[in-house]
Amino acid sequence: MRTVVAKFGGTSLADAGQFQKIKCILEKDPSRRFIVASAPGKRFPDDIKVTDMLLGCYQHAKNGEDYEKDLNDIKNRFQDIIDALNVDFPLSNEIDIIRKHLSEEPDSQYMASRGEYLNSQILAAYLGFTFVDPAWCVCFNEDGSLDSAMTKRAMSAALRPLKNAVVAGFYGADSEGRIHTFSRGGSDVTGSLVASAIQADLYENWTDVSGLLAADPRIVDSPKSVEYLSYRELRTLSYMGASVLHTDAVLPASNLGIPINIRNTNSPDDPGTTIVRKLPEGKIKYPVVGVAGRLGMSVIQVEKVMVSDGSGFSAVMLDILRERNLPFEQCLTGIDTITLVIRSDLLETCKDELMEEIKTKLSPDYLGIKENLSMIAVVGERGTETSDANVKVLRALDEAGIEISTINQGAGKLNLLIGVPEERYRDAIRAIYASIDSSLNEAQ
Amino acid sequence: MRTVVAKFGGTSLADAGQFQKIKCILEKDPSRRFIVASAPGKRFPDDIKVTDMLLGCYQHAKNGEDYEKDLNDIKNRFQDIIDALNVDFPLSNEIDIIRKHLSEEPDSQYMASRGEYLNSQILAAYLGFTFVDPAWCVCFNEDGSLDSAMTKRAMSAALRPLKNAVVAGFYGADSEGRIHTFSRGGSDVTGSLVASAIQADLYENWTDVSGLLAADPRIVDSPKSVEYLSYRELRTLSYMGASVLHTDAVLPASNLGIPINIRNTNSPDDPGTTIVRKLPEGKIKYPVVGVAGRLGMSVIQVEKVMVSDGSGFSAVMLDILRERNLPFEQCLTGIDTITLVIRSDLLETCKDELMEEIKTKLSPDYLGIKENLSMIAVVGERGTETSDANVKVLRALDEAGIEISTINQGAGKLNLLIGVPEERYRDAIRAIYASIDSSLNEAQ
Numbered sequence: 001m002r003t004v005v006a007k008f009g010g011t012s013l014a015d016a017g018q019f020q021k022i023k024c025i026l027e028k029d030p031s032r033r034f035i036v037a038s039a040p041g042k043r044f045p046d047d048i049k050v051t052d053m054l055l056g057c058y059q060h061a062k063n064g065e066d067y068e069k070d071l072n073d074i075k076n077r078f079q080d081i082i083d084a085l086n087v088d089f090p091l092s093n094e095i096d097i098i099r100k101h102l103s104e105e106p107d108s109q110y111m112a113s114r115g116e117y118l119n120s121q122i123l124a125a126y127l128g129f130t131f132v133d134p135a136w137c138v139c140f141n142e143d144g145s146l147d148s149a150m151t152k153r154a155m156s157a158a159l160r161p162l163k164n165a166v167v168a169g170f171y172g173a174d175s176e177g178r179i180h181t182f183s184r185g186g187s188d189v190t191g192s193l194v195a196s197a198i199q200a201d202l203y204e205n206w207t208d209v210s211g212l213l214a215a216d217p218r219i220v221d222s223p224k225s226v227e228y229l230s231y232r233e234l235r236t237l238s239y240m241g242a243s244v245l246h247t248d249a250v251l252p253a254s255n256l257g258i259p260i261n262i263r264n265t266n267s268p269d270d271p272g273t274t275i276v277r278k279l280p281e282g283k284i285k286y287p288v289v290g291v292a293g294r295l296g297m298s299v300i301q302v303e304k305v306m307v308s309d310g311s312g313f314s315a316v317m318l319d320i321l322r323e324r325n326l327p328f329e330q331c332l333t334g335i336d337t338i339t340l341v342i343r344s345d346l347l348e349t350c351k352d353e354l355m356e357e358i359k360t361k362l363s364p365d366y367l368g369i370k371e372n373l374s375m376i377a378v379v380g381e382r383g384t385e386t387s388d389a390n391v392k393v394l395r396a397l398d399e400a401g402i403e404i405s406t407i408n409q410g411a412g413k414l415n416l417l418i419g420v421p422e423e424r425y426r427d428a429i430r431a432i433y434a435s436i437d438s439s440l441n442e443a444q
Numbered sequence: 445m446r447t448v449v450a451k452f453g454g455t456s457l458a459d460a461g462q463f464q465k466i467k468c469i470l471e472k473d474p475s476r477r478f479i480v481a482s483a484p485g486k487r488f489p490d491d492i493k494v495t496d497m498l499l500g501c502y503q504h505a506k507n508g509e510d511y512e513k514d515l516n517d518i519k520n521r522f523q524d525i526i527d528a529l530n531v532d533f534p535l536s537n538e539i540d541i542i543r544k545h546l547s548e549e550p551d552s553q554y555m556a557s558r559g560e561y562l563n564s565q566i567l568a569a570y571l572g573f574t575f576v577d578p579a580w581c582v583c584f585n586e587d588g589s590l591d592s593a594m595t596k597r598a599m600s601a602a603l604r605p606l607k608n609a610v611v612a613g614f615y616g617a618d619s620e621g622r623i624h625t626f627s628r629g630g631s632d633v634t635g636s637l638v639a640s641a642i643q644a645d646l647y648e649n650w651t652d653v654s655g656l657l658a659a660d661p662r663i664v665d666s667p668k669s670v671e672y673l674s675y676r677e678l679r680t681l682s683y684m685g686a687s688v689l690h691t692d693a694v695l696p697a698s699n700l701g702i703p704i705n706i707r708n709t710n711s712p713d714d715p716g717t718t719i720v721r722k723l724p725e726g727k728i729k730y731p732v733v734g735v736a737g738r739l740g741m742s743v744i745q746v747e748k749v750m751v752s753d754g755s756g757f758s759a760v761m762l763d764i765l766r767e768r769n770l771p772f773e774q775c776l777t778g779i780d781t782i783t784l785v786i787r788s789d790l791l792e793t794c795k796d797e798l799m800e801e802i803k804t805k806l807s808p809d810y811l812g813i814k815e816n817l818s819m820i821a822v823v824g825e826r827g828t829e830t831s832d833a834n835v836k837v838l839r840a841l842d843e844a845g846i847e848i849s850t851i852n853q854g855a856g857k858l859n860l861l862i863g864v865p866e867e868r869y870r871d872a873i874r875a876i877y878a879s880i881d882s883s884l885n886e887a888q
Contacts, residue, residue: 305679314772314775315765318759318762328777330776332774332776332853333776334774334853334856334859335679335680335861336680336856339854339855368855377779390838394838395835395839398832398834398835404834407851407852409778409848409851410783410850411745411814411850412778412783414778414781419855
């Protein structure tokens with residue numbers, strides 16, 4: 001029998017009405033056996049997410065301030081759901097346990113995790129599924145990093161005997177039982193770990209959009225959505241800021257080639273976006289899947305005659321960065337030049353020192369820094385088999401009078417990376433989107 | 445008074461007729477006071493250069509074979525010039541000295557240098573100039589590297605008292621008096637050292653072409669010649685194989701901002717190409733100066749998810765190359781990828797080992813190598829202020845159906861580096877040249 005892992009995000013679990021939608025979705029396909037649930041998200045734009053309420057409560061407790069009102073508000077969010085769905089769940093007992101924790105030694109990660117913990121139990125009760133607490137099967141090391149091998153084993157052991165289950169997202173625990181959370185959006189990661197542990201056929205990620213859009217809808221008017229893309233393409237788009245899925249959620253699923261399907265709980269008949277290793281037969285792969293970018297970039301330019309004649313120079317440059325633990329986004333060496341793209345915020349405190357060190361260690365003929373740049377990625381594994389898309393993109397930028405600071409396309413040809421001034425970023429995204437519109441792989 | 449250093453190449457000194465042309469050139473402008481001379485080059489396509497005759501002679505002596513015929517042929521080449529110009533020069537004595545050297549412990553560098561040594565003395569006698577032997581003023585270290593500071597001092601000391609002189613090109617000596625030569629074409633370097641030592645106003649480099657061509661004439665039909673270009677542009681073109689001037693000849697002149705003028709001995713009224721730091725007033729700088737490329741390149745592609753998130757990965761990669769003393773032509777890091785362009789001949793003996801080391805040290809998700817590539821540089825300091833030239837170039841390659849493996853334009857924006865398959869190299873050069881033809885800075 002096929003097994004599908006379905007992760008539901010915060011807006012998909014914001015209130016009783018959303019719980020009912022989820023029940024319909026699950027009833028429609030009984031292979032959706034393992035559910036990963038987030039804490040209740042926003043019901044309306046100005047609403048507060050339960051996780052934020054919990055952290056506010058923690059802060060008050062930590063400061064020795066009164067937190068009874070916070071606790072009551074949190075309780076009410078869940079009580080509303082329980083009442084509307086007529087679920088049997090001992091909420092008062094659970095709130096008492098949290099109250100006790102707060103009165104002793106309040107811990108922010110423990111508190112942040114309680115939204116998923118409670119919501120998943122309520123959902124499990126509503127669905128008649130088994131609740132699985134990830135404190136037992138998402139295994140963290142003491143330092144807060146994930147122990148992937150241990151997690152896989154424990155998760156597999158916990159889930160395989162079950163017909164179906166709801167696993168709370170976002171957190172786990174170390175061997176001392178101390179709760180650790182992933183970074184925000186981490187329920188995506190839990191979902192991917194569950195899919196990987198039970199070798200699911202499909203990992204569905206249910207959210208409030210009908211898949212990934214080919215461009216940021218705050219910049220481009222109604223961008224097309226993407227039907228299929230590869231893990232690598234998704235990773236590039238995520239890296240560049242297309243925030244549809246937690247970055248760490250890709251690897252566990254992609255390692256096993258498990259397709260990830262981004263779906264919309266509020267529009268469950270939309271096919272959404274599917275992330276695959278290989279396209280299904282009969283599907284056409286369009287050259288470009290999308291465009292995304294990041295602001296706040298700086299470019300350091302080092303020139304020295306004869307750099308190209310030995311491998312030492314660039315290695316020394318990268319050693320300088322490594323010793324400073326300063327990550328860089330791109331490094332381009334050409335004839336006599338090295339160009340480094342680095343996040344401006346990381347340079348803020350060390351820029352002068354770094355420039356001085358480069359001067360001393362490399363004695364460059366020219367050393368310069370350009371700030372307030374943005375980096376744009378035009379992503380598509382097949383977009384660059386011919387140069388057609390590249391030509392379109394560069395021509396569009398040229399016609400829009402946008403100066404390009406760097407152009408980078410490595411042999412992987414997964415993407416074309418272009419640097420443009422920050423103040424032209426939105427224009428650039430629009431110009432590029434318009435130029436590739438016809439090359440886009442649109443969801444039907 | 446203005447001082448010009450004029451270096452004459454092998455074909456400019458191949459026979460007596462060429463010597464006469466040089467005399468006319470020098471008489472036309474008496475500021476041409478310091479001459480650097482090569483050995484006699486080819487008089488006709490199938491001719492043998494004197495330096496090659498000398499090396500053949502050395503080889504025979506080294507192997508214990510008879511070299512009297514070689515020595516006689518060499519003597520005849522010079523005797524023809526001496527006789528035709530009616531110069532007083534003790535050629536037989538000089539040949540006896542070489543014969544004595546060969547009978548004792550023949551040295552290839554000493555032998556290779558004798559063409560310049562003899563030719564320069566004959567030219568000096570013909571012109572009535574002082575002969576200066578670079579054995580005293582081009583100072584090498586024992587390891588064969590040039591001692592630039594010592595050379596500058598000795599050269600300046602030797603030349604400043606003189607009204608005019610002919611300096612033999614191509615060689616010098618270490619402190620033991622042992623002769624060392626530059627690599628082939630090294631008389632260009634001598635000329636640049638002379639210009640730098642006496643702080644000349646101009647370094648003329650007389651050859652058999654009317655300056656630098658915007659593309660290889662063996663590939664493109666009658667390419668335009670370039671009137672002005674910058675040292676950096678020249679350096680890039682030279683690096684990419686436009687072999688008009690020895691690579692090491694640029695630095696000494698460019699350090700002092702001495703313009704280098706490439707001229708044609710056989711067409712002395714042509715203005716040739718001038719390499720300058722800054723364009724003279726009133727001259728328009730065209731966006732592109734030329735296109736050149738190199739065959740025999742390989743591209744190594746390393747992919748690993750999350751490479752971009754830390755600076756360590758690329759540094760380790762470059763350390764591997766540095767420890768192997770393996771220079772690379774380009775390094776491009778993008779999101780999750782590193783692309784390295786390395787000369788295929790350098791990989792020949794170590795490819796498998798290198799790939800194995802990368803696998804072990806970096807555990808990449810993907811590691812691949814693409815061979816039989818060429819790298820093309822479209823060069824022009826201003827070519828990339830707008831993207832116009834880039835668009836033209838990429839469109840031209842696209843229309844010619846040429847697959848591009850890498851695109852690299854750093855912040856210096858001096859050039860656009862493009863990788864294409866070797867078998868399409870000539871097509872690519874032609875397509876690019878045609879696309880930029882109208883953007884070229886043409887000598888009038």
